[in-house]
Structures are given as C-alpha cells and as structure tokens.
Amino acid sequence: MTEPVFRLQDVDVTVKQGTLAATKILKGINFDIYEGDFITVLGTNGAGKSTLFNAIAGNLQLSHGHILHHGTDITQKSPVERTDYIARVFQDPKMGTAPRMTVAENLLLAEKRGAKRRLRGRNLSKEKLAQYRELTQTMGNNLDTRLQTATGNLSGGQRQALSFLMATLVKPELLLLDEHTAALDPKTSEQLMTTTNQQVTQNQLTALMITHNLADALKYGNRLIVLNAGDIVLDVRNEEKAKLSEEQLLKYFIA
Numbered sequence: 001m002t003e004p005v006f007r008l009q010d011v012d013v014t015v016k017q018g019t020l021a022a023t024k025i026l027k028g029i030n031f032d033i034y035e036g037d038f039i040t041v042l043g044t045n046g047a048g049k050s051t052l053f054n055a056i057a058g059n060l061q062l063s064h065g066h067i068l069h070h071g072t073d074i075t076q077k078s079p080v081e082r083t084d085y086i087a088r089v090f091q092d093p094k095m096g097t098a099p100r101m102t103v104a105e106n107l108l109l110a111e112k113r114g115a116k117r118r119l120r121g122r123n124l125s126k127e128k129l130a131q132y133r134e135l136t137q138t139m140g141n142n143l144d145t146r147l148q149t150a151t152g153n154l155s156g157g158q159r160q161a162l163s164f165l166m167a168t169l170v171k172p173e174l175l176l177l178d179e180h181t182a183a184l185d186p187k188t189s190e191q192l193m194t195t196t197n198q199q200v201t202q203n204q205l206t207a208l209m210i211t212h213n214l215a216d217a218l219k220y221g222n223r224l225i226v227l228n229a230g231d232i233v234l235d236v237r238n239e240e241k242a243k244l245s246e247e248q249l250l251k252y253f254i255a
C-alpha cells in the first residue's frame, strides 16, 4: 500500500476539567488515512469521535503520540496552519460561514484558503458570479438563486450546503464531516448526504464522516471505523465493509 496522507501514531488525548482528575479520552490511537479514503465514523455518544477530529485539526493538544502529514510531524502545528490542508464542516449550520456576508462573498473568501485570506473589496466579477452559480447548482437546493443573499438569511440546509462547498472549493487533503447533516430535517439531510457522496467520490476527496446513522455509515464510503471508549475497535474497508450488516454494527452500541 502507498504511504498514508495522514498517520496517527499512539495518539492519546487527556483532558482535565477544573479540580476533576484528568480523563484520557483518546487511548493509543493508531490510524492511517490514505488518499481517496472516504471513511464513515461511528461510535456511541462520548466515544471520542469529535475529539478525534479535534486532535487531527489541531484544536486539542495530544498528551502522547504524533500526527504525521505525508511523513512530516505536524503534532505541534496550530489549527490555522492545518487549514492549509484540512477542512471541516460542523453539525451546526451557523458555523463555517460568515452570516453578514453574502453567499458569493463567502465563496470568494473560501477560495483564499491556503493563500492570503483578506477579502480585497467585495467586487465580484460577472464571470466569478457565473462560476459560483454553476457551482452552487450542483447542490440542488436553490442556493444558486441566493448568491447575493446574506448567509444568515439562508435555510439551515442551504447554509450547510454552502459550508460544504466552502470546505471543498479549494480541494483539501482531508475533509472532516462532523455530523454535518444531523441538524437538518430528514429530506434535507438525505439530499445533502446524496450530494456529499457525489462530490466526495467525483472529486476523489479524502474524507472522514461522523454519523449516527448506521445505514448511511454502511452505504457511503470505502471504509468504516467504530470508536469505543477512546479507541478504534473496528476498521474495515471495501469487500469487508460491504459484507457488514446493521445488526453486526449494533453490537458495538450495546454496553
């Protein structure tokens, strides 16, 4: 197998809250992420899924272990430095977009990822708007008709679709999807999940997607992991993943 894009080596994350004793949330995680992997991430509440994302994105310090990016140790790199190659979409539609800026302005800002971020003026050329219209049409939820609307006035589904586009406009080396459809109604959630799958597979994105939906975890991606009490207890790919059933997965959710 080729070299992983990201490698987690013996990763522990320990947190201390106030006077309480320190708690180890991630326990000796060893995990390789390969280019083109689309990994669904399952686990009970509190298993450590978001903590895993926070560790990868640099929002939480490791108490032990290393994170490598193409073999280079990035353990001490800040979250901002890591945004050059890691993008994230959160569960909350309010995160990830600037509410007072229009859809088009948010997209323009997203284009600056990895480069100077300052938005010089807000002059969007006709060509740029046409390009954004085409791009937003791919989400199939009328976002293309709201390019000049302030993001704060969008529906939750449109705002999540915009967050997804912003995270992927400049292709990240790793896309972290943190239950990004969970706050949406069933129909909108399914629609965003379908377009997510299309975009991830068509653009050969490398992605981790946390979900509590067993059917989605089985249906999407080439690989599936289950976290339990801070450790990866199942890691399957391709044929092995295709053979898994919801019943087999349910075993991991019984205390």
Ligand SMILES: Nc1ncnc2c1ncn2[C@@H]1O[C@H](COP(=O)(O)OP(=O)(O)OP(=O)(O)O)[C@@H](O)[C@H]1O
Pocket: 015, 016, 017, 025, 043, 044, 045, 046, 047, 048, 049, 050, 051, 052
């Ligand atoms: N910064 C922190 N400080 C203290 N405790 C934390 C911190 N981050 C996470 N925890 C605790 O670590 C445990 C794992 O949390 P985490 O959010 O990673 O779980 P999760 O698997 O994403 O759960 P859920 O499915 O409910 O979102 C929880 O008990 C949580 O309270």
